[in-house]
Amino acid sequence: MNSEYNHLENAVTTTEPASATHAVAARAVDVWKVYGNSEQTRVNALAGVSVDFEQGKFTAIMGPSGSGKSTLMHCLAGLDEVTQGEVSIGDLRINGLNDAGLTKMRRSKVGFIFQQFNLLPTLTAKENITLPLDIGGRKPDQAWMDLVIKTVGLGDRLGHKPTELSGGQQQRVACARALVARPEVIFADEPTGNLDSRSGADVLSFLRQSVDEFGQTIVMVTHDPHAASYADRVIFLADGKIVAHMDQPTEDRVLDQMKNLDAARGV
Amino acid sequence: MLRAIFKSLLSRKLRLLLSGFAVVLGVMAVSGAFVLSDTLTKSFDDLFATANKNLDVQITGNRNVGDGGGDSFATPVPEKAVATVKDVPGVKKAEGSIGLNGARVVDKDNGKVIGSQGPPRLGIAWTGETDLMQIAEGTAPKNDKEVIINQGLAKKGDFKVGDTIDVLTLLQPKSTYTVSGIFELSGGRESLGGETYVGFTLAEAQRVMLGQSDAYSAIDVEANDGVSQTQLKADIENALGGAYTVKTGDEVADEQKADVEEFLSIFRNVLLGFAGVALFVGIFLILNTFSIIVAQRTKELALFRAMGASRRQIMWTVLLEAIVIGVIASFLGFLAGLGVAAGLKALVESSSGSALPGSGLSIPPIAIIASFTVGIIVTLIAAVVPALRAARIAPIAAMRQAADTQKPLRKITIAGAILTALGMALMGWGLFGDASIWALLGGVLFTYIGVAMLTPSIAKPVIDVVGRVFSWSLPGKLGRRNSARNPRRTAITAAALMVGISLIAGVTVLGSSIKTSFAKLVSDGVKAELLIIGDLDGGEGARPTYDPAVIDEVKALPDVAYVTPYQNDNVELDGNEEFASAADWTTMQQMIDVEGIQGEFRDLKPGEIIVDDKMADELDLKVGSTVGVATNRKLPGSNDGGVKDMTVVGIYDQSEFLGGLLLSEDDAKAGFSQPQPSEGYIKLKDGADVNVVKDQVDDILANNPEVSAQTQGELVEQGKKQIDQLLIIIYILLALAIVIAVLGVINTLALSILERTRELGLLRAVGLTRAQTMRMVTVESIVIAVFGSLLGIVVGCGLGTAIVKALKDDGISELDFPWTRLIIFLIIAIVVGLFAAIIPAIKAARTNVLRAISYE
Ligand SMILES: Nc1ncnc2c1ncn2[C@@H]1O[C@H](COP(=O)(O)OP(=O)(O)OP(=O)(O)O)[C@@H](O)[C@H]1O
């Protein structure tokens, strides 16, 4: 039924084996996620996805709505259980971990940036940033904190509550929070989806910067080709499968690829 | 429309269950109160109808003292009056009878008297079977050493025909009789309502109960057919002259009913009081639930408005919901009330040892009307503010981001301050002025509402301080911040708890002050080391007494310096009913703190009295004045009205320890309804061991089961114990108010958690463990609970202080704050907070992270 992708299959499989020279921050091996249990309602949100995310790389995940981007991210981050397959963060295999294990893993190994409502309204910006550390009872590394805060450029607004910050500022606080615990990988689900282009650009360059300067690994879901162009690599999903990938993307090439995919789906 | 409302009701079952529960409890008490009192009244009416079936007119002697209430004692009717009555036309039968409260039977097992608190213990003359009483076993008493008793008493004391039985009577210390028979009351009942009967021969009853031979306590008259009770009453009054009190059978029955009504009204008032507290606390609960529901539905309601719904329509959607809840809760409460009434009826029956006549419950219309009116009105009152708030939602709110912004608290704070001040003024008026109890209750109510309105603005600073304790961990910090997030919500939840806790704290302060005052009174005012005394709350109608011969034996003990008996009764002084005491007053001065002001303070001879300074002022009495004194039993030398002229020999300073008229021992012996002493004061010689003497006195008292020797410390302990017993009953009743408030805490937490699903998901996503989530919710719960109880303790201490101050003249001289207990209440609050957090915390910990973060 997915025969229209056959001409792309080749390109995908060639990228599959993890490159021997680079360490892997997150890996999915033949991951399936199936919703619904009756024949009629069954949805294969992920249908055998295998992918490696190299350390110190900024990867964007793209694809049409409902293609399984968020599902893939949730499975990788241990927020959702896979139906079949293997997921690991760093060298820790996470499927099969119980809630306590997953919680601990999330606390120390992953950072999150959601599209909106990223911050706790009762905490100040600074308290929101240190939240993952505080939860784990860890002391922040002061020099690192200062560096992150400086990079994120909030300076005098640290004592403010989220309601007193603009949407862009809120997202930058969320970025700083994701960074501060030095996680293995940061997952961002459309972090700029709710922002105007300028605030979006601020957030994206900040993410780019944290990859270049701090060697952070970032996986970002986006609909926006411009946002994707900040990444080192783009993976395209359709109907729960990886259908293409692209290294060193530019806005135009991403747009072209998306048109191709749409054409392939007959849209 | 209605269907939509009903659907939304069903979808919030738990919430409604919790908020409706307070109404259910309150209405339950209301319906229980009315159904129970109606059922019991009907039952007792039936009982008295049976008991008085053939009583058309009853004649008793006049009362020398008082007008028939409480302990008062009707003078005997002489034998010759029976003959006079018999001659009155229309009289079918006239019989003298004796029936007086005060025949106390000793329990074989523990040596104490049976039934010292509660229904009367009657001593009667057995003059043969009647419609009311039939012999079930054995025979009538054949001589003065035999008695017949009722089945209820036989059961309570495990007496059989032929057993010996020890009885204390009004005029005689413990004496031994033999049970010749056991009788039952009509319908096979063991007793009418738990009372006991000892039936003596007529002569013995006259000797030990009445104190006069050839006399009765009443004449019971049966009329010929066709003669009206009122006519016969008038005829008999004419025939006898004014020296007697004549009543128709109906009047007698009405009086008996009035007594029962008074007893039942206590039940009813306790239940209604409980209902008031439950419903009042319930208002807070419902108010909060509706406020939260309205807040959560702001967008939805605004959308309705945008689509053209009027304010009125929006308001009615909320009010209709309230009415539905009110109706359902009232219905459930009404049914539960029937259960309560049935349970309490069974309790009354088991304590009286026999089933009440009339099967089933009687449900008066007022029970139904009151239940539903109260339930629905309370729910509506609570829903009015949220409904108005809902109506005020602007259509534009549909488009706006749901803001967590707080409305300023200034208006509500000012209104609260005014109400509080008004309430306190009313309370002050009720306590210190001459206003009625309603002013006091209204004042308390206003104060509560006022303080509740003040709580939102107090909440922030207090929670900051309280919460700081928990801030060492992140979950603690988050919990504390969450509790400070919506001051109104937290405040109302805490205020509900405040009401219950403050009532508890208030009565605790009062109880503790009474205890301290009593202890101080004893230690300051009593110099006697040992006292002979019975239970402090000994039965009405017959005080605990002991054989006066004991005093001489005690006096003979080597270590005893002085001893005096003491007894009291009510008398009439110049026509006013007054408290009167008799003792060896010379000796008494060695025992208690008492000061003569004028004349002499000494042991009195018959006909001599000492008055307190207040009486002297009011009646303008001086040393040497003569004044008329009437005692319950006629004194020798008194006129027809039982009044005897007596001479004032001294005036003394009335104190908390001693007040009223002081009489000679001889006059008391002859004139008091119980001639035996009820207390005794013993002063020891220097160097004597109080415990040794105590044992010696107890030996002497072996035959006096109602009293014992007690040291001052033991007496104080006894007093404290009794107050504690009372406090425990009040605590149990008020604990239900706390339970309701705890439901409020659970409700608020559950709703808040629902509101913060998204945040919970975020926290869980960034690594908050389930245990930490639970801790966060628990801290929020504890903070609310501690805040509420702190408020409650403060308000309760204020309330208690005000009452104690108001009762200063009634002997509560000391104000005492029982800190340990108050701290225990605070600890209980923490436990309560923990408890309330369980369900919400589990719910929060179970939050599905994925669903939460994708939740809009
Ligand atoms: N809880 C669920 N139950 C059933 N189906 C689900 C559930 N969650 C997601 N799906 C389905 O899984 C598929 C993938 O969903 P997913 O949210 O991953 O898409 P997405 O690529 O993130 O889309 P978008 O760009 O709109 O966010 C969709 O077809 C969706 O309908």
Ligand SMILES: [Mg+2]
């Ligand atoms: Mg998505």
